[in-house]
Amino acid sequence: MKHIYKTIALLSICLSLPGIVLAHGEGGLEFSQTVDGMVVDLDYDRLIIEAKGNVGRFTFDLFKDETRTERIEFTDLWVRVTKIEEGKKVGALLFAGPIDKPVFGRTGMSFAFFEPGKYLFSVRYMNGEDKIVEGEFPVDVYSVSTEKEPFLNKDLGIGLIAGVLVPQFFIVPFLVWKKRKEEKNKQRESV
Numbered sequence: 001m002k003h004i005y006k007t008i009a010l011l012s013i014c015l016s017l018p019g020i021v022l023a024h025g026e027g028g029l030e031f032s033q034t035v036d037g038m039v040v041d042l043d044y045d046r047l048i049i050e051a052k053g054n055v056g057r058f059t060f061d062l063f064k065d066e067t068r069t070e071r072i073e074f075t076d077l078w079v080r081v082t083k084i085e086e087g088k089k090v091g092a093l094l095f096a097g098p099i100d101k102p103v104f105g106r107t108g109m110s111f112a113f114f115e116p117g118k119y120l121f122s123v124r125y126m127n128g129e130d131k132i133v134e135g136e137f138p139v140d141v142y143s144v145s146t147e148k149e150p151f152l153n154k155d156l157g158i159g160l161i162a163g164v165l166v167p168q169f170f171i172v173p174f175l176v177w178k179k180r181k182e183e184k185n186k187q188r189e190s191v
Contacts, residue, residue: 029047029048029049029139030043030044035134038062039062039064040123042060043059044057044139050113050142051141051144060077060099060106072125078097078124078126079122080096081095081120082120082122084118116142118141121139
């Protein structure tokens with residue numbers, strides 16, 4: 001019986017890995033600029049930034065050069081989000097605060113815009129008390145589309161079906177084999 005649980009756990013982990021691995025950096029918006037020879041990078045997890053409280057994730061990276069093969073270490077960053085009003089860079093302040101670099105995973109923050117318009121992300125990369133570099137990214141936030149999203153999108157539906165059905169192709173034959181083996185053992189013992 002222990003082997004069944006181990007098999008189920010292993011299959012569950014293997015089937016969930018593609019979703020975990022592909023969770024970031026696929027199909028989102030990318031903003032980057034070169035400052036003092038370093039590439040300052042801001043990514044958003046969706047193709048469009050929508051207002052009305054739709055939460056999205058912004059992630060931050062800092063690279064040594066345009067090839068983006070070597071990251072520059074930083075301890076934290078300071079982020080400021082302001083609304084650009086009538087061409088002015090500084091408008092209403094929506095967020096200002098520090099973000100620590102996590103032990104694992106990418107440095108990021110979740111954020112929701114409540115009004116469409118133009119906004120400015122100011123990001124200052126820090127190493128302790130020292131500033132490494134600072135970048136600014138103008139972003140456009142659009143009003144929410146009137147199309148209703150389906151309850152389950154296609155990818156999630158396929159993942160759920162695969163997560164439920166695929167293990168059955170392994171578990172059911174294993175259980176049938178084990179039951180037959182037990183029955184044969186009982187027949188041998190009774191003879």
